[in-house]
Amino acid sequence: MSLRHAVLGLLATQPATGYELAAKFDRSLANAWHASHSQIYPELAKLQDAGMVEVVGEGARRSRTYAVTDAGREELRRWLVEGDANRHQRNETAVRWFLLFLLEPADRRRALERELAALDANEAMLRETAERIDSLPGSHPFRPNVDLGLRVGDVMRTWLREQLDAAGDDGGT
Amino acid sequence: MSLRHAVLGLLATQPATGYELAAKFDRSLANAWHASHSQIYPELAKLQDAGMVEVVGEGARRSRTYAVTDAGREELRRWLVEGDANRHQRNETAVRWFLLFLLEPADRRRALERELAALDANEAMLRETAERIDSLPGSHPFRPNVDLGLRVGDVMRTWLREQLDAAGDDGGT
DNA sequence: GCCATCATGTAATTAGTTACATGATTAG
DNA sequence: CTAATCATGTAACTAATTACATGATGGC
Numbered sequence: 001m002s003l004r005h006a007v008l009g010l011l012a013t014q015p016a017t018g019y020e021l022a023a024k025f026d027r028s029l030a031n032a033w034h035a036s037h038s039q040i041y042p043e044l045a046k047l048q049d050a051g052m053v054e055v056v057g058e059g060a061r062r063s064r065t066y067a068v069t070d071a072g073r074e075e076l077r078r079w080l081v082e083g084d085a086n087r088h089q090r091n092e093t094a095v096r097w098f099l100l101f102l103l104e105p106a107d108r109r110r111a112l113e114r115e116l117a118a119l120d121a122n123e124a125m126l127r128e129t130a131e132r133i134d135s136l137p138g139s140h141p142f143r144p145n146v147d148l149g150l151r152v153g154d155v156m157r158t159w160l161r162e163q164l165d166a167a168g169d170d171g172g173t
Numbered sequence: 174m175s176l177r178h179a180v181l182g183l184l185a186t187q188p189a190t191g192y193e194l195a196a197k198f199d200r201s202l203a204n205a206w207h208a209s210h211s212q213i214y215p216e217l218a219k220l221q222d223a224g225m226v227e228v229v230g231e232g233a234r235r236s237r238t239y240a241v242t243d244a245g246r247e248e249l250r251r252w253l254v255e256g257d258a259n260r261h262q263r264n265e266t267a268v269r270w271f272l273l274f275l276l277e278p279a280d281r282r283r284a285l286e287r288e289l290a291a292l293d294a295n296e297a298m299l300r301e302t303a304e305r306i307d308s309l310p311g312s313h314p315f316r317p318n319v320d321l322g323l324r325v326g327d328v329m330r331t332w333l334r335e336q337l338d339a340a341g342d343d344g345g346t
Numbered sequence: 347g348c349c350a351t352c353a354t355g356t357a358a359t360t361a362g363t364t365a366c367a368t369g370a371t372t373a374g
Numbered sequence: 375c376t377a378a379t380c381a382t383g384t385a386a387c388t389a390a391t392t393a394c395a396t397g398a399t400g401g402c
Contacts, residue, residue: 001389002265009272019353030260032267039390041355061353061398080272081280087203087291090263090362092175094205097321099182099253101314107254118260141274144339148270148332155328159321166317174361192381212362214383234370234381263390 002086006033007043008052008068008076013141015056015067018044027129028142030122031149047072093118100163108167116160123153175259179206180216181225181241181249186314188229188240191217200302201315203295204322220245266291273336281340289333296326 010016010024021044022037035043044066047053052072057065068076097115100108126149133140183189183197194217195210208216217239220226225245230238241249270288273281299322306313 002263002268003389005272006268009268009275012272012275017353018355029268029271031262032264032271034261034263034390036391037354038356038392041353059353060400061351063353063398076272076275077280080269080276081284085269085287085291086265088207088265089204090175090207091205092259092261095175095179095182095202096253096258098202098205098315098318099178099185099249101317102182102185102249103253107250111254114258118258142271144274144332144336145271148329151328151332152325155324156321159317159324163317176361190381191383207362209363210382211364211384214381232381233372234379236370236381 002033003035003039003043004047005076005079005083006035007040007047008072011053011066011068012073012076015065017059017063017065019063027125028145030125031152105167109164112160112164112167116157116164119153119157119160123150126150126153175206176208176212176216177220178249178252178256179208180213180220181245184226184239184241185246185249188238190232190236190238192236200298201318203298204325278340282337285333285337285340289330289337292326292330292333296323299323299326 006025006029007021010021010028016024018037018041021040022035025033025035025040044053048055048066050071052069052075053066054069055064056067059065093115096111100111103111126146130143130146130150133143133146179198179202180194183194183201189197191210191214194213195208198206198208198213217226221228221239223244225242225248226239227242228237229240232238266288269284273284276284299319303316303319303323306316306319
């Protein structure tokens, strides 16, 4: 169960409300893990019961800001250094890419264009994050992650374009 | 639910038993989707009920080989071209990479070495697959996927090495 | 005043994991 | 003859999604 550790990790970086965490899952962790608010709120309650997070502030709209406790930080560290890694992945997009060859060239070209557009959207999001980070004083711990995302995105774009060329060859215009 | 379409896709590539499908999920689809036999067998039964796969042969050890039907192929095509993509990912390894900066340099170096070793193992598996494919006559539809995996692996290796260098700087030997 | 967004929760269902269970075949 | 691997299944539990539900605040 990575949800717990993803939440602890995000809170270890910066205290946040459940709502903010949900947004971070869709931005910072978009290429790693997904969780929606209906999972996040119960998990925060469980982590609080376990003494791994605590409420450090209440704001407007009865929002609560959580921060990780020492126990939570220790659990997170333990998981990072000792926890045996689960290398399993679930990525529907990757499944689609894997099966694209099954499509007729015309359909395949359309699908590839759609994937290129999605890559562009992802890159735009990453570049936005990069700019935001770079405009901040000092260095930000997420900066290397953004960089990795951009580099992987480049490799994927190149691959998609190659597949598109190949689909053009045997399918006409 | 991508399980259904991953199974249909694998069977569309080549008829297989449930046992063989489980192996394919861990090899061909290792970087895309995971499913274990306790999910695969019930799903095959459901797909058969729905007329999307059929038994095309029985072998030793009461094994059954399934193949995708026309209805299954149509469902697969529909999903690939029309189905709106779920871009969510679940990748525990990516979560770990994302949070590595939280570790002390010494711990971080150990974690990075471990990840490099895992990348090497993954690369070895991909190279094995590539060799197997290349020794076959004609072209194999999975070949481009293997290539993508190798390229992404290279980018990741470079990134891990950079992080390792950075962790060396601020943490001594 | 009202609409968008912030903010939090729970219930019902579906998906996925882990554990339990059994038997057939083959290689040594 | 026996251990490893092939091969299939189900049951109990946990994780995740989808749908339902409510209310606060700020900007216009």
